[in-house]
Amino acid sequence: MTTEQNKYELIGEYKCPKCGGSQRVFDSVHTKLELQGKHQHGDVYFYNREVRQLLPMTSAVLTMPIVSLYTDVCVSCGTAYVFRIDYQEAPIRYLSKLQQGKN
Numbered sequence: 347m348t349t350e351q352n353k354y355e356l357i358g359e360y361k362c363p364k365c366g367g368s369q370r371v372f373d374s375v376h377t378k379l380e381l382q383g384k385h386q387h388g389d390v391y392f393y394n395r396e397v398r399q400l401l402p403m404t405s406a407v408l409t410m411p412i413v414s415l416y417t418d419v420c421v422s423c424g425t426a427y428v429f430r431i432d433y434q435e436a437p438i439r440y441l442s443k444l445q446q447g448k449n
């Protein structure tokens with residue numbers, strides 16, 4: 347899975363909470379494929395992404411703030427952990443695609 351980095355405001359990035367390692371499984375595979383010219387540079391690769399909406403105060407909006415939690419697996423110890431959290435003002439029609447798993 348991937349997402350474009352430049353549309354998102356970074357809130358935090360984290361290393362493995364168990365061993366402190368920073369190598370992640372999906373990121374490592376992405377790097378190998380990038381070196382072979384099969385993946386683009388700059389994309390964020392991850393095992394899972396959970397998206398949560400912050401409900402607007404009014405229903406008359408065209409965008410909605412969403413927070414994404416990205417999970418991957420530590421290469422060193424196998425622990426699954428959240429390595430990145432970001433924020434985005436997402437157009438409402440984009441949100442419906444996310445909810446359908448079409449990101």
Ligand SMILES: [Zn+2]
Pocket residue numbers: 362363364365366367420421422423424425
């Ligand atoms: Zn670890």
